[in-house]
Amino acid sequence: MKLHDLGEFGFIDRIAAAIAEKTTVKIGIGDDAAAVEPAPGHLTLMTSDMLIEGVHFDLNLSDPLTLGRKSLAVNLSDLAAMGAKPRYYLLSLAIPQRLDLEFLDKFISGMMQRADQFGVTLIGGDTCSSKGGLAISVTAIGEQLPQLVVRRSGARPGDLIFVTGTIGDSALGLELLRQGEKIGPLISRHLDPEPRLSAGIALAEAGLATAMIDISDGLLADLGHILEKSAVGAKMDLKGLPLSDQYRKEITKFSEDCFSLALGGGEDYELVFTAPVLLKDRVFSCMEACGVNVSMIGEITAENRLAITAADGSVYHPRRQGYNHFA
């Protein structure tokens, strides 16, 4: 079947039919707006991310199912960075005529995989045609008790800086994709990132993180947001930077400096967070309970700068500063 046979409302009905019911969803897809019952005493957290063909993804390098998974994952990652429990999402799609119904079904399936995994429910959105490329806009909605929400602004001098997982894999995976490689662990990290929801929520609910952000623009850029909002500085030692074995192996083909891409590449969707020194052991045990590796990469300082020490003890000057649209 073709999309134009199904039509706008047929396509919406098809999506709506695949959604599991949730008791807090009072009105789902099929009215002018969705209505949900907020959890008493909780804040509602909301975040929107757009994914634009030719900017965020290339349909020659990504399959529709994985693109669907990623489109939701990157939004959930923002909720993870607040320590919020994800609940609902809205999906808006501007669809070029060249994309067929099979593509869209796979895209929606991928999105539903991530939705089911994290217990979030599609409650609404919009579909329309596009004269240009595919445009995907997702709004994700989560909840958390006010006192547990983790902001970017809470880092204090003396706090330790941690990062989950490994960094640079996604950026290097993108380079490999562009060189014609199709599969591999680094490429998977780029095409199908895992939002660190269990880690983010556990850190928030245990009261361990003083500030947190997810890495979308690159470690330096995103840590920079914490430093700016918290009005602090930091010192970082590259020796502590968590790089995967695959990354260490492949990066040598691209650069003599194995740290540059990891620090500035972006789209890791790992969490960077700060915690008081006294809670260091609890941070490690909390992350172990979540099954997430965590590394200590530095310390917050009162100075208004980020000082990076290279492996040989010298001062390291980063060559790239992370992704900035329009720059």
Place this chain on the structure above:
Amino acid sequence: MKLHDLGEFGFIDRIAAAIAEKTTVKIGIGDDAAAVEPAPGHLTLMTSDMLIEGVHFDLNLSDPLTLGRKSLAVNLSDLAAMGAKPRYYLLSLAIPQRLDLEFLDKFISGMMQRADQFGVTLIGGDTCSSKGGLAISVTAIGEQLPQLVVRRSGARPGDLIFVTGTIGDSALGLELLRQGEKIGPLISRHLDPEPRLSAGIALAEAGLATAMIDISDGLLADLGHILEKSAVGAKMDLKGLPLSDQYRKEITKFSEDCFSLALGGGEDYELVFTAPVLLKDRVFSCMEACGVNVSMIGEITAENRLAITAADGSVYHPRRQGYNHFA
């Protein structure tokens, strides 16, 4: 100044600086997600609409300030159709390089005009570059007590059907724009629609409307959604259809059938709603108190069809069925 001098984060800071504070906004622009405090006992209502260059608007026919006003207005119209009080919105923009900062400042100003008018606060979103046209995605968030929310599904046989304002003006305004006209009341209705928030909220809070929808796809299509969701039919008399004097004057240049465009044209952003016969007088006095004209255009029936009577008493067969993307 150019957008690439300002950069992504400079552009976001510029927008954030223009926003009035609201006590229920606990975290606004500048973190991974926004956080708001829901009103106790209320449902949270959410709606997303995308506006795509070349599909929903033509930058040769619209100025940026008016486009900003409309981008928020069409989302607020969906909240009006639920009887919800608008509170917050998120804005995502994919911006092609050819658009300068002056364009964007005017667009944001227009949006802020509508936001200030209706007391809604920008709390977040996303900005990125676009390889194609300008893409605008807005998520609007409102609140209402559960028992007051008006759905599409509540129409019952015997209920009267009402519509606010006049219809067809917007569709005819678009035709005039395409023919090279620049200004006039019909064109204003198309470029700068007025969301019927006071009317929608008043009808909900007075418990008068049994079902309600806003006209975006065309009166017949949108009334059709009420009929489908309520599992009822309707009879309509074209004599009662509210057409403006300007519409009646201009439509003769385009069509011998003055009703076709009004019934199927779309983008009126008026409200169609149903109410019990016994509440008819209260509907008129409620709308008068809001300063909004309202017309009775028909009646809900138990038959599964929409029967339309022409001015001469004959059966009227509509030639257009409203807008359907992909159709």
